[in-house]
Amino acid sequence: MITEIVTFDLPKGISRDEVMAKYRTTAPAWSQNTDLIRKNYFFDETKSQGGGVYVWKSMEAAEKWHGAEYQQRIRDLYGSDVTMTRFDTLLVVDNVTGEVTEL
Numbered sequence: 323m324i325t326e327i328v329t330f331d332l333p334k335g336i337s338r339d340e341v342m343a344k345y346r347t348t349a350p351a352w353s354q355n356t357d358l359i360r361k362n363y364f365f366d367e368t369k370s371q372g373g374g375v376y377v378w379k380s381m382e383a384a385e386k387w388h389g390a391e392y393q394q395r396i397r398d399l400y401g402s403d404v405t406m407t408r409f410d411t412l413l414v415v416d417n418v419t420g421e422v423t424e425l
Contacts, residue, residue: 323359323377323378323379323380323410323411323414323425324376324377324378324379324380324381324383324384324408324409324410324411325375325376325377325378325408325409325411326375326376326377326378326384326388326406326407326408326409327373327374327375327376327406327407327409328373328374328375328376328388328404328405328406329371329372329373329404329405330371330372330373330396330400330402330403330404330405331370331371331400331401331402332365332370332371332372332400332401332402333370333400333401334370335370336370337367338365338367341365341372342365344399344400345363345372347399348399349363355387357378357379357380357383357386357387358376358377358378358379358383358387359377359378359379360376360377361374361375361376361377362374362375372400373404376388377411381408384408388404388406392404411425412424412425413425
């Protein structure tokens with residue numbers, strides 16, 4: 323399992339509502355992606371930064387879905403380049419299910 327943190331700059335002064343509207347346009351496609359376990363969208367109004375935390379089934383999936391085409395979509399939608407950092411997920415604490423899982 324791979325955890326990936328994606329960040330990108332947003333236009334200065336963009337509102338939470340404007341960011342949410344953009345996020346809503348991308349959510350349906352991610353909900354259909356069988357390689358993706360979970361995605362959390364985030365927004366920092368003070369820093370004019372957005373992004374997401376993705377949990378992928380594998381490194382290959384992360385690389386497949388976040389290649390050059392994805393990076394261009396981010397440029398087109400938000401007007402900036404994307405930064406991606408990937409980590410091997412070793413342990414998951416899930417307070418909803420009450421489980422702690424070593425991977």
